[in-house]
Amino acid sequence: MNSRRLADATLLFVALFTVAYFFLTHEGLYALDDYFYSRYAQQLLSGTFRVEPDPLGLLHDPLKERPLIFGPVALCYQLLGINIISTTLWPLLATLGCSVLFWRLYRRREPVVAAAAMLLLGLHYFTLNLTNYLYPDNILMFWCLAGAAALLSGRRAGARELAWGVAFAGLSFAALLSKETIVYYLPLYLAVLTRDAWQRQHLRFWAAAIGTGAALLTAYFAFYHIYTNDALYRLHLIEHTNEYLKEGNFLLGNRAALIGRITWQPLAFFVGSGLGVLLLLVGAALFQPTEKDSDKRFWLALGCSTLLFYWVGSTSLSQYNPITLLPRMTTPLLPPLALAAGFGLRYLLRTGKGLYWLALALLLCAGWLHNSLSVLYGGLGLFFGAMALAQHWPHRLTLLKPGTSQLALLTLGVLAGFLAIRPAYFMLKPSVSSHFAQDRVIRKHLQAPAQGVVLVDDYLISNYDFYYGFRVPPGLQYRRYWARDSVQLQPGQHAWLLLNRSTLTNDELTRKLIRYSPDSVLSWYPQRRLVAEDGKVSLYEVKW
DSSP states (O other), X not given: OOHHHHHHHHHHHHHHHHHHHHHHSOOSOOSHHHHHHHHHHHHHHHTOOOOOOOTTOOOOOGGGGXXXXXXXXXXXXXXXXXXXXXXXXXXXXXXXXXXXXXXXXXXXXOHHHHHHHHHHHHTOHHHHHGGGSOOSHHHHHHHHHHHHHHHHHHTTOGGGHHHHHHHHHHHHXXXXXXXXXXXXXHXXXXXXXXXXXXXXXXXXXXXXXXXXXXXXHHHXXXXXXXXXXXXXXXXXXXXXXXXXXXXXXXXXXXXXGHHHHTTTHHHHHHHHTTOHHHHHXXXXXXXXXXXXXXXXXXXXXXXXXXXXXXXXXXXOSSSOOOOOOOXXXXXXXXXXXXXXXXXXXXXXXXXXXXXXXXXXXXXXXXXXXXXXXXXXXHHHXXXXXXXXXXXXXXXXXXXXXXXXXXXXXXXXXXXXXXXXXXXXXXXXXXXXXXXXXXXXXXXXXXXXXXXXXXXXXXXXXXXXXXXXXXXXXXXXXXXXXXXXXXXXXXXXXXXXXXXXXXXXTOXXXXXXXXXXXXXXXXXXXXXXXXXXXXXXXXXXXXXX
């Protein structure tokens, strides 16, 4: 396969796989975060959004200060209406945008690097998992990668340095308007600025970037000063949030766990979340010689510096509180690490050196985890081990000869196959929320001119207005199942019981929120008549 076509084919495969995952695994709203973001988008669209802080000085919702999460969603609502697909289209596009940027950066100069990075990032289970929830993480990941790419491209752009400097500042500011953890990129950016200033290089780029950044931040601080009388309102909001949650931080409520959190726990977390393959390939890039004019050093430095701050950094300036070890928190790390890993894999394929060590480390990860992820680590470990052994076989096939396009194609195919196993498994699983069935029942049977009360579970009660575009018909009320004794129906009104068996048997919800089964709910309403049924969702008219 032609080297350029290798990157093109990989982009097409990753894009199609991502879109398939998005539609086949979509479960609707997941938690309060995506509900709040979608509500802010609707308020922005309807002109009811307000930026004033809480007048009582209570804990304000920090999600409201991320306009580049819900702002584009408002545009999607304008074009496509309010539904779950238009709500989560922006995270999907941002995820696909990362692969497109990899392709655009390296399809000509480093096609193997581009293809490997697209696979390692685009087929990572948690990257895919975040495509169909309105969370900021994949959106932030796109802005982070775009800003870093602008910095890298601008420093070698010659006459276009001014334009790239403006783009770099603008994209970094867009990341700030999405989530605060863009700050983890700042140390490397300052180091590059210091180096260029010392060597008197790329001064036009930095002048444009610093000037644009200063103007944007001045306008940003002025905005908050006008609306909140506090130019540093967002910083103080973050500190206020940390103060509110201090009982769970690592210096007060959770001090005993601090040593583990900043030593071995992040490593165990990365391996356990499936990122061990990526980190081992980054390690391969660390120990290979750097070629002239290679971008490997930049991506390694950015990935490793960001990883360091993720490992031991703090989410607060006033108290030491490392970031939570959750997969969605790692997204700013992934683009630079994926590109650095791509350079590491390219070196292994060119030289055949280090394959034994990579195979051994992967097999150790598989043995240590001994769970379903062991298939990923063990399968790749055996493959790279076979590659290493083949280097000592004088009659080996050209397919296994280092430096050949056949070996690169085989390796990328095997890598794609093993990375796709876990997301493919979830693509084939039945729904755990029955969101679309519930949506169909509500749209068909619980609309105006129907009047009365709809009795629902403790999960749906917090977001039922989403199904109406946040405009519930005035004749309908939603109440919890257990509120039936306090419901007073007026003449002409009816009472309905909406039963979603998927919700009531969802392990994540039954552990904390829902304490009843479908059978127990039905026993509370013996006088019922089935009105509609769609999959695991049933609607009854009830009396008591």
